[in-house]
Amino acid sequence: MDTNGIPSRLRAADADRERVASLIQAAGGEGRLTLEEVEDRLGTVYSTKYTDELDALTSDLPKATPKRRPVVFGHxxxxxxxxxxxxxxxxxxxxxxxxxxxxxxxxxxxxxxxxxxxxxxxxxxxxxxxxxxxxx
Structure with a gap:
């Protein structure tokens, strides 16, 4: 625990694991990761306990850009x-x-x-x- 009473490491939720797993699967589908790397990383994703371990699994992948709605006829x-x-x-x-x-x-x-x-x-x-x- 740090001085504010907040744990220094946060435990990962299922939603966190699913988010990282979808990023890894998308990277595998794009050809950025081999099939073996995808399998290894997905195995690690579902066995992690802390969020900082999840961040390390996607640190070498490009960040996903959010999809934007068309501006012209968006309203x-x-x-x-x-x-x-x-x-x-x-x-x-x-x-x-x-x-x-x-x-x-x-x-x-x-x-x-x-x-x-x-x-x-x-x-x-x-x-x-x-x-x-x-x-x-």
């Missing part, structure tokens, strides 16, 4: 706007097909629908980054 309001624009575009195309007019007149409304979705996505991404309009 639910933008996705709803996009869905409405797609439905309206389909309805415009169906109406054009039924009308029998040779000129593709839905092009202009579809263009403005697309522009409205892109502007909406741009505004939402600007507010997400903190560059929105300041209200006094």
């Amino acid at each position: 639910p309001a933008v996705r709803i706007h996009l869905a409405v624009a797609v439905v309206l575009s389909v309805l415009l195309i169906v109406r054009w097909t039924v009308s029998g007019v040779p000129f593709f007149w839905p092009a202009m409304p579809m263009f403005w629908l697309a522009m409205s979705v892109l502007v909406h996505a741009r505004v939402r991404s600007r507010f997400r980054r903190g560059g929105g309009i300041a209200v006094a």
Whole structure:
């Protein structure tokens, strides 16, 4: 124990072991580890007692990068706007097909629908980054 009463070594939980095991399996799947190394490390993972021993098993592997959501259409309001624009575009195309007019007149409304979705996505991404309009 250290001076604060916290143990100097923390015991590993099952969730810690599973996290490290998935990292090792992913590294084996990528070809960073041989099959024997994967088997040895997985055997060691499930027999460890402390978290510092788990950290040593993945110290030579690259750190996993978290997956990011797409920024452009990430906000639910933008996705709803996009869905409405797609439905309206389909309805415009169906109406054009039924009308029998040779000129593709839905092009202009579809263009403005697309522009409205892109502007909406741009505004939402600007507010997400903190560059929105300041209200006094």
